Amino acid sequence: MxxxxxxxxxxxxxxxxxxxxxxxxxxxxxxxxxxxxxxxxxxxxxxxxxxxxxxxxxxxxxxxxxxxxxxxxxxxxxxxxxxxxxxxxxEAGLNLTHKPSYIMMVGLQGTGKTTSAAKLALWLSKKENKRVLLVAADLARPAAIEQLKILGASVDVEVFSMGIEAGVVNTVKESMAYAINQNFDTVIVDTAGRLHVDDDLMDELKQAYTVLRPQEVLLTVDAMTGQDIVTVADSFNKALKLSGLIVTKFDGDARGGGVLSVRKVTSVPVKFVGTGEKTDEFELFYPERMASRILGMGDVLSLVEKAEEKMDLEASMKGAQRLMQGTFTLEDMMDQLNQVAKLGSISGLLKMMPGASQMAAQINDDDANAQMKRSKAIIQSMTVEERQQPDLMRASRKVRIANGSGTSVAEVNKLLTQFEKTKEQMKMMMRMSGGNNPLSQMASKPGSNTRPNPNKKKKKR
Ligand SMILES: Nc1nc2c(ncn2[C@@H]2O[C@H](COP(=O)(O)OP(=O)(O)OP(=O)(O)O)[C@@H](O)[C@H]2O)c(=O)[nH]1
Ligand SMILES: [Mg+2]
The missing domain is CATH 1.20.120.140 (SRP54, nucleotide-binding domain)
Structure with missing residues (x-):
């Protein structure tokens, strides 16, 4: 890709x-x-x-x-x-408010005008529920009309043609009358291409443009041509006032520089991408999704956003910091349980983390939630003293806590073991990573999400 x-x-x-x-x-x-x-x-x-x-x-x-x-x-x-x-x-979308609305396809030879015209026709009839008419106005060679007819038939869209002798302007004029008469919503005009931008081509296109007065002029560019996209878009834009680009052959291994530059340099937005030879291999271009894909971390971004929105970062950081320092208490554990609950389901969270989706599949959210609730109930049934110093816990206290939380002594023991294990694992992780993991970053930045913290220097691991 x-x-x-x-x-x-x-x-x-x-x-x-x-x-x-x-x-x-x-x-x-x-x-x-x-x-x-x-x-x-x-x-x-x-x-x-x-x-x-x-x-x-x-x-x-x-x-x-x-x-x-x-x-x-x-x-x-x-x-x-x-x-x-x-x-x-x-995403830029199309101006389809006119009836009929006219769309003109332009572009250099072999960049995918005809294919994209058919793809767009299919997209408009499927997604926008439009009655579309395709117009064969590439009269440079007989095969072009035939190609559009075959493609049109394959997407079940009527193709208007007056043969190769009729002339471009005449064909366009007649097709407009036909579209109005037959009550079409959208008219897509396929035009001829050239190897390079030249005066002949531009003259022919300008003539058709003047007659058609299209709402959309879409330039097809081949993703593989790199920076040339910018130059070509610029010359077409000067002659015809482009409304958008269709970047074709996106399924190839293009480096993408042209696509990334063209909007900034020419102000013409990319509206669609072609991702294959088949007529349904065609997508609206979403800048947001493309950026996420380019960075290969779309889901992490939504996770950060979600955490920013929902979590009390200050509280989480304190807990994480104490975890690192080995002063983590059951009280902190309850805070963390509350924070995690605010972020939604555990499996949902894991799915957003790169590499953790397999783990997510093994988690049953109902079980996890019930477990979390029981853990909270157990901690809530403890005295403040017990939460801070779990070592105090004797058998009689455990019975009291189990009764108070509606659980069993076995479950209380399980929670205490889990608590000790977490502390142990954290220490181990810290030693293994040498401080190079997100948790240790959190630990070294206590409560610093907004204001500078006077205690910052006191960090230790
Ligand atoms: N892989 C891939 N091939 C494409 C895509 N779009 C078009 N093609 C192929 O590119 C070739 C040229 O496509 P056309 O639609 O004929 O291009 P054109 O601009 O109409 O060409 P001319 O009319 O000769 O100027 C064809 O073989 C298409 O199948 C795409 O998105 N991906
Ligand atoms: Mg063509």
Whole structure:
């Protein structure tokens, strides 16, 4: 797929920074350098790259990511949001308010005009419930009309043609009258291509354009042509005022630079992508999803967002910090249980974490919830003293707690064992990772999600 290489490169750049326990201006600059190389390799326009990096840096400073919990993921979010901006914020959609609305397909030879015309016809009739008419106005060679007729039949859409001798302007005029008369909603006009942008081609297209006065002029560009996309889009846009791009052959291994640059340089949005030769291999272009895909971490982003919204970060951090320091108590454990409950189902959470989806499949949410509730009840039945010093727990106390929480002594014991185990596992994880995991980052940044914390220097592991 297009963008795969860029995606791998960016993932590497970002992975490097997420291995850092602390985000500093220095490792931020290092990451930006990697991002720059990745974009250069993907053949993104130089001015676009420069602006992109400046924006990312400014946003990161503006968000004060250096004092945030898990700052590296914040940086990933900043990079992601800037990619979205680059690709056009929101899906562009088509202007279909006129009846009939006219869509003109233009593009260089072999870029996929005819195929995309049929794909779009299918998409409009399926998704938008439109009665579509295809018009054969590529009269450069007889085979073009035949190709459109075959494609039209395969998507069950009528094709209007007056043969090769009729002339482009005449064909367009007649097709408009026919569409109005026959009550069509949308008319898609297929036109001829050339090897290069030349005056002959532009003259012919301009004539058709003047007659048709289309609401949409869609330029097909081949994803594989890289930076040429920008140059071609620019010349077509000057002559015809493009309303959007269809990027074809996205299923190939294009580097993606042209697609990433074209919006910024020409202001023409990408509206669709073609992802194969078949007529249903065609998708609306969503900048948001594309950016997530490029970064290969769409789900982590929603997880960060969800956590930002729902969790009391301050409280979680304190708990995590004490966990690291070995001063984690049952009270903290209850806090954590409450925090996790706020985020929704356990399996849902696991699914959002890369590599944990298998674990998610093994979890029964009802069991997990019931278990969590029982654990909370047990802790609630303890005195403050007992919560802070579980070692105090004797048999008689355990019976009291079991009765108070409607559980059994066995379950109380199980919880206490689990609590000790968690503490042990945490210590082990800390030793193994040498502090390079998200939890240790949390531990080293107590309560620092908004305000600077005077106790910051006191961290220890
Ligand atoms: N893999 C892949 N092939 C595509 C895609 N879109 C078009 N093609 C193929 O590209 C070739 C050219 O497509 P056409 O639709 O004939 O291109 P055109 O712009 O109409 O070409 P001319 O009319 O000769 O200028 C055909 O073999 C299509 O099957 C796509 O999204 N993916
Ligand atoms: Mg064609």
């Amino acid at each position: 297009a963008f795969d290489q860029l995606s791998n490169r960016l993932a590497l750049a970002v992975k490097k920074i997420s291995g850092q326990s602390k985000l500093t201006e220095k490792n931020m600059d290092e990451m930006l350098r990697e991002v720059r190389l990745a974009l250069l390799e993907a053949d993104v326009n130089l001015t676009v790259i420069q602006q992109f990096l400046t924006d990312v840096k400014e946003k990161a400073i503006g968000m004060d990511v250096y004092t945030k919990v898990n700052p590296s993921q914040m940086v990933v979010k900043v990079v992601h949001d800037e990619l979205v901006t680059l690709l056009g914020e929101k």
